Amino acid sequence: MSILRGGKLMSKSVGLTGVRVAGAGAGFMTQLLLARTMAPADLGLFYIFSSMAIVLGTVAAIGYPGIANQFIVRYKARGKKRSLRAFVRTARRDTFIASIFVAIFCVAAVAIGSGGNPEIIWPTVIAALAIPAFTTLRVSGGFANAVERFALSFLPDNLIRPVLFLAIMAIIVSVNGSLGLLPVVGVFAALSVAVAAMQTWAVGWSGGIAGSAATPHRRLTRHWRMSGGRLVIPLLITSLFADLSILGAGFMLEPAEVAIFGLCVKIAFMSGFFVQVVHQIAIPRFARSALTRNQADTNEVIFQTNAIAAGAMALALLLAWLGGSEFLALFGDEFPAGYTVLLILVGTQLVRALGGPALSLLIASGLHGRSLHVMVASLAVFVGSFFALAPSLGLTGAALAVLAGSALSSAGLAVVVRRELGYRCDILAFLQPNPSPEVPGRSRA
Numbered sequence: 001m002s003i004l005r006g007g008k009l010m011s012k013s014v015g016l017t018g019v020r021v022a023g024a025g026a027g028f029m030t031q032l033l034l035a036r037t038m039a040p041a042d043l044g045l046f047y048i049f050s051s052m053a054i055v056l057g058t059v060a061a062i063g064y065p066g067i068a069n070q071f072i073v074r075y076k077a078r079g080k081k082r083s084l085r086a087f088v089r090t091a092r093r094d095t096f097i098a099s100i101f102v103a104i105f106c107v108a109a110v111a112i113g114s115g116g117n118p119e120i121i122w123p124t125v126i127a128a129l130a131i132p133a134f135t136t137l138r139v140s141g142g143f144a145n146a147v148e149r150f151a152l153s154f155l156p157d158n159l160i161r162p163v164l165f166l167a168i169m170a171i172i173v174s175v176n177g178s179l180g181l182l183p184v185v186g187v188f189a190a191l192s193v194a195v196a197a198m199q200t201w202a203v204g205w206s207g208g209i210a211g212s213a214a215t216p217h218r219r220l221t222r223h224w225r226m227s228g229g230r231l232v233i234p235l236l237i238t239s240l241f242a243d244l245s246i247l248g249a250g251f252m253l254e255p256a257e258v259a260i261f262g263l264c265v266k267i268a269f270m271s272g273f274f275v276q277v278v279h280q281i282a283i284p285r286f287a288r289s290a291l292t293r294n295q296a297d298t299n300e301v302i303f304q305t306n307a308i309a310a311g312a313m314a315l316a317l318l319l320a321w322l323g324g325s326e327f328l329a330l331f332g333d334e335f336p337a338g339y340t341v342l343l344i345l346v347g348t349q350l351v352r353a354l355g356g357p358a359l360s361l362l363i364a365s366g367l368h369g370r371s372l373h374v375m376v377a378s379l380a381v382f383v384g385s386f387f388a389l390a391p392s393l394g395l396t397g398a399a400l401a402v403l404a405g406s407a408l409s410s411a412g413l414a415v416v417v418r419r420e421l422g423y424r425c426d427i428l429a430f431l432q433p434n435p436s437p438e439v440p441g442r443s444r445a
């Protein structure tokens with residue numbers, strides 16, 4: 001039975017990673033096209049604007065995509081369909097309003113900070129249109145993942161959008177021969193809106209659960225919002241470190257250097273997406289195990305996710321070491337300068353995998369709020385290291401800052417799991433003959 005379940009997890013992970021690989025292939029071709037047809041400074045600015053939309057869209061989701069796994073699994077298990085629909089509709093309303101305010105604030109802040117420079121303001125305005133779209137993509141994806149409709153969770157943002165973006169960029173290049181910043185940002189925003197609308201329609205406004213919704217008590221609504229809010233920083237650190245890194249580079253490096261750093265970040269975190277997929281697929285099963293206090297099943301899933309994720313990232317690091325420089329040369333003569341950066345960033349993904357699915361376990365058990373201090377510390381280490389190392393070490397210093405922040409979050413979350421749930425989830429624990437038999441029983445309603 002254990003082998004069968006492990007094979008199922010592996011097949012789902014490989015299948016969805018296959019989707020991501022196909023999307024990554026489109027992304028690779030897009031990055032190649034952009035690098036060869038855009039000025040390096042424009043490419044760096046595009047990375048900054050697109051990362052801004054992705055990060056702020058995730059902030060505006062207020063953590064609802066993460067807690068969806070916890071609450072939807074729980075309400076389904078207890079037959080509370082009206083409460084489930086109320087949760088989904090509250091999440092959609094809250095996040096849509098938040099995304100509009102965040103987009104307006106973003107444009108105003110950039111307009112003031114740039115001194116009214118139209119070359120900065122207009123791309124910001126266009127990119128800000130994608131903020132509500134990315135919020136919707138995160139929320140709908142979280143709902144789809146919670147009901148184990150994994151393809152609908154991953155396909156729109158990780159395959160459909162990259163493929164369409166590549167196709168449109170190729171058409172523009174075939175007509176004009178080059179790409180400018182505004183058209184690229186415009187297509188990026190328009191596609192984000194279109195794909196988000198499609199995914200929302202497919203998932204359904206109520207998460208695919210037909211019928212009326214209960215009117216939640218204000219105390220319950222406040223509980224949902226506080227629970228989600230405590231997950232914003234952890235999700236940014238674990239899921240969007242790539243885009244946070246690019247935004248940080250935008251403050252410290254020249255746009256041409258941001259282009260090199262951004263490309264290395266995207267390649268490295270593209271490989272690290274496999275870790276994210278494996279951990280995310282496991283969350284509903286972790287949630288069921290927490291409800292039934294089935295420690296044996298929890299240990300089994302942890303072992304499977306660690307073995308699969310760490311093995312894949314070790315292979316990715318080996319491939320980067322052997323052929324990273326030649327691979328980067330495909331994008332242009334400037335990009336092999338990022339070889340060391342690429343190695344450090346792929347190594348960061350291996351560190352994430354070795355730490356185990358700690359955040360997934362905390363989310364499933366309703367204890368993700370206990371991770372907040374670790375994530376704030378990780379973010380502080382990342383920012384501090386960035387400002388300390390990037391001026392003197394340049395691209396390598398920026399990459400080391402990413403590694404430092406990610407290593408602290410991985411180790412810190414594993415410690416929180418040990419303290420709060422009573423067992424270890426890092427890969428070293430499963431090199432021991434007898435993993436802890438204690439039961440995770442401290443979940444929150």
